[in-house]
Amino acid sequence: MRLQVFLSKSGICSRRSALELIKQGLVRVNSAIVTEPSTQIYPEKDSVEFRNNKVRIKRFTYILLNKPKNVVTTKEDKFASRIVTDLLPKQFFHLNPCGRLDKDTTGLLLLTNDGELIYRLTHPRFEIKKTYFVKIKGQLNNIEKQSLEKGVVIDGKKTGLAKIKIINSFKDVTSLNIEIREGRKRQVRRMFLAVNHPVTELKRIREGSLELGNLGPGQWRFLNKDEIKQLYEETGLNN
Ligand code: URA
Numbered sequence: 285m286r287l288q289v290f291l292s293k294s295g296i297c298s299r300r301s302a303l304e305l306i307k308q309g310l311v312r313v314n315s316a317i318v319t320e321p322s323t324q325i326y327p328e329k330d331s332v333e334f335r336n337n338k339v340r341i342k343r344f345t346y347i348l349l350n351k352p353k354n355v356v357t358t359k360e361d362k363f364a365s366r367i368v369t370d371l372l373p374k375q376f377f378h379l380n381p382c383g384r385l386d387k388d389t390t391g392l393l394l395l396t397n398d399g400e401l402i403y404r405l406t407h408p409r410f411e412i413k414k415t416y417f418v419k420i421k422g423q424l425n426n427i428e429k430q431s432l433e434k435g436v437v438i439d440g441k442k443t444g445l446a447k448i449k450i451i452n453s454f455k456d457v458t459s460l461n462i463e464i465r466e467g468r469k470r471q472v473r474r475m476f477l478a479v480n481h482p483v484t485e486l487k488r489i490r491e492g493s494l495e496l497g498n499l500g501p502g503q504w505r506f507l508n509k510d511e512i513k514q515l516y517e518e519t520g521l522n523n
Contacts, residue, residue, distance in 0.1 A: 287313065288321035290332060292400055295342035299400055310335055344398040345379060346512055347372065348494065351393045352501035357384040368393060371502055382406060382491070383414075383467050391416075391488035392496040394507075404519035405492060408444070411465045412492045412519065418460055419485035420476050423453050428479040436478040438468070443475055457484070492518050 285293075291302035291311065305311060306321045312333040313325055325332060332339045349368060351357070356364040359380070369377050372395070382394040383406045396402060404410045424432075429450075435442040444466050451459040458481070462472060473483045489496045493514040499505065507515075516522050 285325060285327060286321065287311065287318060287323045287325050287332070290325055290327060290341065291334065291339065293341045293344075294334075294339045295397070295399070296334060296339065298403065305334065311339075312336075342397070344401075345376065345396060346398065346507035347376060347379060347395045347504050348496075348499065348507055349393045349395060349504040350496060350499040350501050351385050351390055353388055353390055356387050357381045357393065368395065372504060385488060386470060386473070386486070389486045389488065390501060391486075392491055392494065393488070394491065394494065401515060401519060401521060404521060405515070406467055408466045410519055413463050413465055413490070414467065414488060415461055415463045415490035416472050417451075417485075417487045417489050418462055418472060418476070418483055420458050420460070420481040420483055422456065422458065422481050424448075424450065424458050424460070424479070424481060428481070432462075432475055432479060436475055438471070438474045438478060443468070443471065446475070461489070 287306060288299060288302045291297060291305065292299040297305060303321050307319055309317050309319050311318055313323065314331055327341055349371060351368055355366045355368055355371065357368055359367060359369065361367065368381055369379065372379070376395065379395040379397055380399070380402060382396065382402045385391065385393055394405070405412050429448050433446050433448055435444060444464065447463040449461045451461065464471065472486055476483050494511060
């Protein structure tokens with residue numbers, strides 16, 4: 285494993301800061317200062333120290349939760365009656381949600397202590413697809429659909445490209461899937477509001493290769509090895 289990757293997997297810093305810390309000569313391998321971030325190390329036999337403290341790889345936990353309504357994602361909301369980590373056993377309270385879902389939004393929420401993965405899944409630079417099942421008021425005509433797909437202006441800034449697949453449409457309600465690659469605040473709700481079709485139901489069903497599947501509201505499970513591997517591949521964390 286590269287020294288830079290080892291350091292970020294220890295949880296003390298991100299990959300970007302690991303690069304700097306190594307270059308600054310703050311990291312020793314088997315007592316010798318190493319300033320080359322790509323130096324190969326063997327975690328089982330090499331001893332790595334940062335500022336004279338032994339560094340160990342942190343174990344990461346990955347949980348997929350189907351967030352129900354009326355539960356908030358952010359841990360900082362002191363007034364919230366229920367936050368997502370309340371739905372998990374106490375030993376997982378330290379995990380962080382990957383992105384946020386509104387209080388009324390349900391569906392796929394990844395919780396983990398793997399900060400680098402959270403960063404890459406949520407930062408628009410990595411263009412990870414997020415798919416939502418949406419119910420809106422009224423019928424979406426072709427012009428409205430195309431303008432949503434090309435980008436609509438919210439808060440003075442155009443949204444990125446989106447894909448919409450209509451599932452069914454009646455007079456008063458349309459069900460559809462929308463795929464976006466950003467995560468601006470209340471983005472899906474505000475996009476449909478921009479074309480005068482308020483959202484009445486919103487559920488995230490997919491993030492990258494990760495699927496909600498048949499987990500019921502409030503249910504959770506650990507990710508399996510293949511799912512973690514896939515997320516690492518699509519966010520470029522394997523390189
Ligand atoms: N877009 C929204 O409007 N709300 C969410 O919770 C997620 C995406």
